[in-house]
Amino acid sequence: MTSGTAEATIHIPTALRGFAGGARSHDVSAATVGQALRRLADTYPALRPHLYNESGGLRRFVNVYLGEEDIRYLQGEDTPLDAGAEVTIVPSIAGGALEAETAEATRSVLSHDEVLRYSRHLIMPEVALVGQEKLKAARVLLVGAGGLGSPLGLYLAAAGVGTLGLVDADVVDVTNLQRQVLYGTRDIGTPKLEAAARRLRDLNPHITVVRHDVQLSSENALEIIKDYDIVVDGTDNFPTRYLVNDACVMLGKPNVYGSIFRFEGQVSVFHAAEGPCYRCLYPTPPPPGLVPSCAEGGVLGILPGTVGAMQATEVVKLILGIGEPLIGRLLRYDALEMRFAEFRLRKDPDCPICGEHPTVTELVDYLQFCGIHPQPAPTEVVAPELQLTPTELVALRAAGRRPLVVDVREPHEREIAVIPDSILIPVDQIVERAGELDREREIVLYCRTGVRSARALKELRAAGFGRLKNLTGGIHAWADEVDPSLPKY
């Protein structure tokens, strides 16, 4: 490191150029940043009142960068200059309605315990103490504490994000434990946020977990989101995705997006101030029922682990201000092929919420927007006289009647549980294979819970079959009423 003076260039912000004869930059010879700034003020005295306060120190919201670093994290005005140094004056813009000066926030200072806990972060210059303090000062909201919310909560808590808000109204179910690693067997039946808060506080007692035990809605979204710096979309349904997006655009918050489906995942960062929002990518939601949920289509349990961890990575990068965030980029991950693909996303100038002439200025009814009726209209209604309970089927067989029992599930489901003396015709093949069925014979259709079999019944009736029954509640009901040795899935 050289001591003594160096040639440096000071970049002058727009607001001050008028006081420097219109100059955008000014070259000086100086040994330290402080000296360079004083030389600048000597050359252009009109700058002095805007840079310095009455005691001769730099005004509070004058930020000075040496290269990419704020001098406040180097040696302040005593930071030495090397040849060719670039010094940039960057305004902070502050104000407020009351007169009193307030003290600098002290809450993001780390204790000795925290310094030890985060040592693997602190020894990396890209994080360092200042970065860890930024993490501690950050407030991140996780919408959804399920498949994506689990790795997000765990890794962001571990990283030391000071305030983690969680939004979820659900209770832990055994089917969650295939992927929602935030929870354990002892949490089954407990509200998710109660178990999550307990787990996350155990992982990191230095953070604050804020529970929002509600469903996010147009009534509460702005109120909840406004207190956070970054929002992470870990939801599992389209109305909430659009709601989160719109609220984030309105409040100027970045929205770290992730989605999963079977073996594929997507990640991006929507920040309307700098790039596209979710509506730029998907201006209209898919028709209801087209994209199955995890319960309907299934999902590889590990997949949300990968995608959620990528979302957590983006959150940390945004807080620290390092690396390249996924703003304007969509990352697609295919777990089966083990490939990543990246797609450029552009802001849509006609986007109704973040475009040049926004037409959406308030949160709307997102269920309606997605074409979902408030009282879910059952896709197939089966008339009572066409329903048959498992107990009734057993009675029929005992009385000597021999209905043809048709299983309309997928072949791999039969390995889990099967009703004896049944044949398999998957529901998507029922019409084309109707010829295999005897129209004169009584036919009982079943599936897992009675939904697919109701659809099959409707299709067979339309094909002219007259003696059909739907097994109410499917093989789940059979396991309840007739044969408890069968596993339910």
Place this chain on the structure above:
Amino acid sequence: MTAVETARLTLPDDARAVIVRHGEASYPHECCGVLLGRETDEARSVERALPIENRWDVAERGNRFLIGPDDVLRAERAARRQGLDVLGFYHSHPDDEARPSTFDRDHAWPWYTYLIASIRAGRCVELAGWELRADRSAYDPVRVRRESESE
């Protein structure tokens, strides 16, 4: 240069709507954001208002706002990409007048246009524009007009 006439700022309705809804949605906290647009000899014309995160300590956001240097740099980059300039900033005063306070004045920058939105009980009641005088003694009012108004 002395301002003999009041400085003028054109604020289109959609940019105004962005500011109003941000102020109303953030109530009772102060909101803040950036004004992007173009300057000609006669006037400044806002093309977009960008909501920005209020970086002030959350406990005091009822009467303080802060747009940090990283956000200012990002806003300048975004402006450059769109062929615009950062003309100034907007913020809200919850349950207070749309006039700059002493704190505002002590921390303001010259040259920028400051728009202040007065939000009373969650509704925006006034939007006023201000520019800091070169000698920092006071603010000069800026006349804010809609696009449709003629000269």
